[in-house]
Amino acid sequence: MSSRTLPLLFINLGGEMLYILDQRLRAQNIPADKAKKVMNDIITTMFNKKFLEELFKPQELYSKKALRTVFDRLAHASIMRLNQASMDKLYDLMTMAFKYQVLLCPRPKDILLVSFNHMDAIKDFVKDTPSILSQVDETYRQLIEMYTPLSSGEFQLIRQTLLIFFQDMHIRVSIFLKDKVQNSNGRFVLPTSGPVPHGTQVPGLIRMFSCTGEEVTRLQFNNGGNYTAAIREGSFEIFGDRVTKLGTNMYSVSRPVETHMSGTSKNSAQHAKVSAAPNPLAKEELNLLAKLMGGLEVQKPGNADSGFRVNLFATDEEEEEALISRPDELSYGVINIQATKDQQVNAELAKIMGEFTESGDQSPSASSKGDDLLAMMDGL
Numbered sequence: 001m002s003s004r005t006l007p008l009l010f011i012n013l014g015g016e017m018l019y020i021l022d023q024r025l026r027a028q029n030i031p032a033d034k035a036k037k038v039m040n041d042i043i044t045t046m047f048n049k050k051f052l053e054e055l056f057k058p059q060e061l062y063s064k065k066a067l068r069t070v071f072d073r074l075a076h077a078s079i080m081r082l083n084q085a086s087m088d089k090l091y092d093l094m095t096m097a098f099k100y101q102v103l104l105c106p107r108p109k110d111i112l113l114v115s116f117n118h119m120d121a122i123k124d125f126v127k128d129t130p131s132i133l134s135q136v137d138e139t140y141r142q143l144i145e146m147y148t149p150l151s152s153g154e155f156q157l158i159r160q161t162l163l164i165f166f167q168d169m170h171i172r173v174s175i176f177l178k179d180k181v182q183n184s185n186g187r188f189v190l191p192t193s194g195p196v197p198h199g200t201q202v203p204g205l206i207r208m209f210s211c212t213g214e215e216v217t218r219l220q221f222n223n224g225g226n227y228t229a230a231i232r233e234g235s236f237e238i239f240g241d242r243v244t245k246l247g248t249n250m251y252s253v254s255r256p257v258e259t260h261m262s263g264t265s266k267n268s269a270q271h272a273k274v275s276a277a278p279n280p281l282a283k284e285e286l287n288l289l290a291k292l293m294g295g296l297e298v299q300k301p302g303n304a305d306s307g308f309r310v311n312l313f314a315t316d317e318e319e320e321e322a323l324i325s326r327p328d329e330l331s332y333g334v335i336n337i338q339a340t341k342d343q344q345v346n347a348e349l350a351k352i353m354g355e356f357t358e359s360g361d362q363s364p365s366a367s368s369k370g371d372d373l374l375a376m377m378d379g380l
Contacts, residue, residue, distance in 0.1 A: 009061065100188055195227070
């Protein structure tokens with residue numbers, strides 16, 4: 001597992017979230033000033049200096065529940081509100097879109113180009129707001145400084161870490177189904193055509209050399225696909241052509257997106273039960289999460305007229321039905337954390353978490369102790 005994966009996961013999921021929200025705000029004809037405020041507030045929070053300092057520290061990936069909590073808080077960083085079913089759908093779309101992009105990256109290093117595509121779009125969202133632009137530019141510099149020196153092997157480890165994180169997610173997305181890049185079971189279809197990765201050759205030729213280095217034999221074989229020569233490499237600078245389209249905006253008002261739960265297998269259900277067991281790293285993860293949440297301030301609308309709700313479904317009835325019919329193993333169970341800089345409260349938080357992780361109780365009720373603790377933390 002790579003300890004450098006979290007910033008890329010966060011930035012790419014955040015970029016996908018902004019694409020989806022931008023599409024829904026326009027589809028619901030939200031006034032331009034309110035829509036702009038929502039986008040600016042979320043991006044300002046997303047690129048908060050202290051928040052990013054914690055994010056860029058080498059660390060293991062958070063659990064799905066913890067990461068969902070961060071994005072739930074981020075989505076509500078402005079005057080917009082989402083019901084649980086719409087937030088579930090938003091998170092499903094974000095994760096499946098980025099999973100597709102990671103799978104289709106020609107080279108592991110191209111994950112950074114996908115990240116830059118998201119960053120370029122985020123920069124465009126706030127192009128008229130200089131104060132936010134400076135935060136985004138600083139994040140570009142951090143990404144370049146941290147990731148451009150990495151070897152191909154280190155990028156492969158990052159890609160593997162991301163795929164392990166996504167491996168149990170098989171939610172069907174209408175855009176992918178219509179484009180025939182996703183099967184009815186929620187698994188993606190990998191192409192056997194198109195350009196090969198930069199720095200490689202079209203497969204189909206075996207060359208054999210003598211001990212002196214001279215080529216002695218050539219054998220050709222059918223590669224089973226319709227591959228073409230590699231195209232030029234994308235730019236890894238702040239400005240430039242990324243070449244790849246992965247990570248660009250695939251949503252539009254005229255092309256609504258729906259999600260469908262795939263039939264969950266026994267294995268995925270068993271995996272969900274295993275995930276509910278007490279986590280020996282719970283204390284560390286909750287400490288890190290509390291630090292992160294300290295930088296994410298949720299705005300409360302000043303009056304009834306200023307706030308508004310966004311629905312990711314066609315009607316309120318569809319939203320209610322989606323909430324009722326969602327399988328238990330796909331419920332992330334958002335953690336409620338009221339983070340604060342107050343040292344006394346943080347000490348009390350650490351004390352409670354310490355009691356939880358040091359307990360040797362393995363009774364049947366122990367598996368829910370973590371969730372009970374997380375619920376208690378809301379009262380701190």
